[in-house]
Amino acid sequence: MSPPPHGVAGWPYGRSPPGPARPRSLPDGRPWPRIRIITVAHADAALAGTVASVLRQDYPEFRHDVLAPRTGRAAVERILTDPGPDHLLWLAAGDLLAPGALIALALEASLAEVDAVAGLRVLFDHAVRGLDGPDRAAEAGGRRSARGGILWRRDGLADHADLDPDGMLNEGSAWSTTSENRRNLIGRPALLHRLLSDLPPPASGLSIVSLTGTGTQGGAGVAQRRLAEALTLAGHRIAEVTLSGRPEAAEWRDVFPPAEAAIAATAPDLVLAGNLHGATRSLDVVGRLARRGPVGLVLHDLFPLTGRCAHPRACGRAAIGCDAACPTPDEYPQLAPGRIAGIHERKRAVLAGAPVGPEVRSPARSPAPWLLANSDWTLARARELAPPGTVVEPIRLAFPTAVFRPGDRAGLRGRLGLPPDDVLILVSSVIVDGPDKGFADLRAALQAVAKPGVGVVAIGRLDDPARLGIANLFAPGLIADEAMLAAWYGACDLHVTASRHETLGQTPIEAGLCGVPTLAYRTAGLTSAVIDGVSGRLVPMRPGALADALAALVDDRATRTRLGAFARIALESRYSPAAAALSLEAVFRRLGLGDGAAHPRFAPAMLGHFPFAADLRTGATGTVPAVSPPLVRRLRRAKQMVFGRRMPLFVRRCLYLAGTLRRRVP
Known part of the structure; x- marks a missing residue:
């Protein structure tokens, strides 16, 4: 049976499309409006x-x-x-x-x-x-x-x-x-x-290059890819360009002739750049591109605004000038202390539109890139740290809302081999025990609620699962398929993160779209990713707060169910591919890019990003690196025992030389 012309199977007479059950009242307890x-x-x-x-x-x-x-x-x-x-x-x-x-x-x-x-x-x-x-x-x-x-x-x-x-x-x-x-x-x-008459032809879209440092794997890379896909559905022509395939050389590379030539040949209306620090520690390439045409720099993190790091944490040096006193020069993205001050000055010059490199003698001011902030916190932080006059605009990130959707929890647990009746707490990150993910707080909170009938699902790289100290632990590792990732989310009851340094936080939104509420600290971009009292709970950053709130939610199934239902409804409205594209279209209008009078229209395939569509869009694969072999995991654990999460300069230079030699050997 062919689907009806409007693209929603059976509507409005057949079986109701899938969706969360409607809570009895609004999140604050008021009745639904009349x-x-x-x-x-x-x-x-x-x-x-x-x-x-x-x-x-x-x-x-x-x-x-x-x-x-x-x-x-x-x-x-x-x-x-x-x-x-x-x-x-x-x-x-x-x-x-x-x-x-x-x-x-x-x-x-x-x-x-x-x-x-x-x-x-x-x-x-x-x-x-x-x-x-x-x-x-x-x-x-x-x-x-x-x-x-x-x-x-x-x-x-x-x-x-x-x-x-x-x-x-x-x-x-x-x-x-x-x-x-x-x-x-x-x-x-x-x-x-x-429609009762023919539609006028859609407005001509923009030519846009989506530029990344080393590709679209990992959290920021995935976010960049999803933005490009949303813009494609909005009628724009997208070309994807990667700066480099040599992440070990990033500390010493500022020029990328093949990538820059490819962009010049495309002659785009806009370069949408993001997650560049895997290929370079400077913004020099952004400055050169901005002299040719508009560049939007997506703030997946705060790297463009600091001398070295992606998240300044409690360090205040980014506001006054990063230099050799940086407390973490050996943490990713690493940079030799003696270069930090110069790189920070060059970044600020690029953001201010001042020439850098061989052209510093020229007094002419170049066009500056725009900064695109993915949360209210990132917007405020960028305006605080960027040079005066920098254009900073808010945008929404895009999520595949037909892939990340509520499912049959019992069926998903049976499929994944999870206990049918336990309360399952989800933790998810590319690197679960990464330095910015609050691992110590997370472990303490999980151990505080550990008891029969409560389990933990840890998605992501966790070289030593025993570090969590949880008996009832399920650790599938890195999951590179979005549909499979959504199944693991949907099988759980509650998502928790102890991170303090997110510009947004993609996992709370992915979990919420699957009907799973999130518990997190009230800090940074998580205040946008988790709508407090609607899609989850936010708690103050004080000892024991996360554990206390987690214990309360573990024992309160009704509240979890209610928050999960609201999470799906609210986050679908705010973070669908269409919502992301509309936010970017608004930026284009405000900054005079394209036809400001044109009425945006999406391709029919956009409908497939909603669970009630007859023809659903499928999820992406290869979103994270392949799981490391056991030997590599053991070597990584040994390295962490000696150096922690840091990588000394002599090790970085050895890796750079090894990579150079490997590429020269036929």
Whole structure:
């Protein structure tokens, strides 16, 4: 049986698409807001489907008014003065509310406290033609495509209620006249809109180079790849370029002729760069690229703003000038102490648009890269540490929301060989016991709740699992397949991290999309990745706080279930590929890149990133390095016993020379 043209299998008459169960009340205990839905019953419209899509919303507090044509305006004017409904939503006859639309719109309206919340519109006739959002300006002639699917706060609509004789709101006009800080666009479909005429061709996209240091493996590399994929679905042309395949040479390399030549040959409208420190310890290449055209530097960490490190921790030297007094020059990304001050000065010169290297004699100021911050904390930190005048803009990261989704927990446990009835606590990181992951705090918290019926799943590199001191431990190691990673997430009850140094924190979002809440410290970018009281719990950074909160959640299944349901709803709206692409499109408009008047439209494949789509997108593989052989793991443990996590300069030079010789030998 072929899927219906709107791309959602069986909707609105068949089996309900998968999704989290609706909690009984909002996260703060308030009842769900009351919603009044208004539809005009045109004789030629498929009204039955519209009504069915409303009735299948699983929303507790709504009323659907179906009005006769040419008599609806007076009825709607009465509704606007009725104190009963909190929100209003217009729905054109023949259009359908997407699965779960009301709960997603209402939750975002309650969390953001805005006057209007819109979702994406799936545009279809005989097939899905694309996805878009509300127009930024009123649509000429009151075209029907301007109507439907936006949730309006009744008290905030009084000044924007431009009604036609049927009582339908001109939503294009109302949306454009609502101030930007009083409206939100969530990155998931809310409306399935039936096209009655041909769509105009989409705007011509940008040519964008996605530039990484050594590729797209590991946390930051994966994030960079996902951003590139989201931009591709937004109609942009993406070319991926890697600076180097020699990470052992990064400390001494600043020039990359093949990569720079490839970028010059592409002549892109934008270079979107991120995670460069695996190939170089400077930003000189960014400065050279910025002289050719716009460069956006994604802050997957704070490396572009320091003399050496990715996370300054408690060190305050980045604000006054990093130098040889750096307390951790032998930690990754390592740099000889005597070079730190010079590298920091060169980075600041690049960010300020000043020439570096052979061109320092030129007084001309070059264009500077933009800094793109993935969380509120990163945005504030970048504005604090960057040179005055640096452009710093907020963006959202992208996550494959159809891959990371709630599943049948019992079935997943049976498939993975996990105990069916234990409370399973998940910890996940590329390097579980890495220096920035708070391993000592994590171990103490896990040991504090260790008892029969409580198990721990540790995903990532953990060379010595015995270091956790947990008897009921399941350690599958590094998982390079996103679908398999999502299965391990979905099999667990609770995710916990003790990290203090995340610019965002991708694992809490991946876990939350799978319906698993996160417990974390209230610090850094985790305050964006974990919505406190909604997608998890944040605790202060004091001794015992993590252990106490973990014990409470282990014993409280109802709270875990409630937080997991909210996590899926809220994080899908904020971190889908569409949400990420829309955040970047907003940056492009503000900075004058591309056609600022163009209305963004996504390719039909974007719909496949949502679990209710008939044709789901599949996850990526090869996201992390292959598991090291046992001998390598033993050697790494021996090295850590001698040097800890540090790598002395003489060892780094030996590795560099060995790599050079290896490449010269045919």
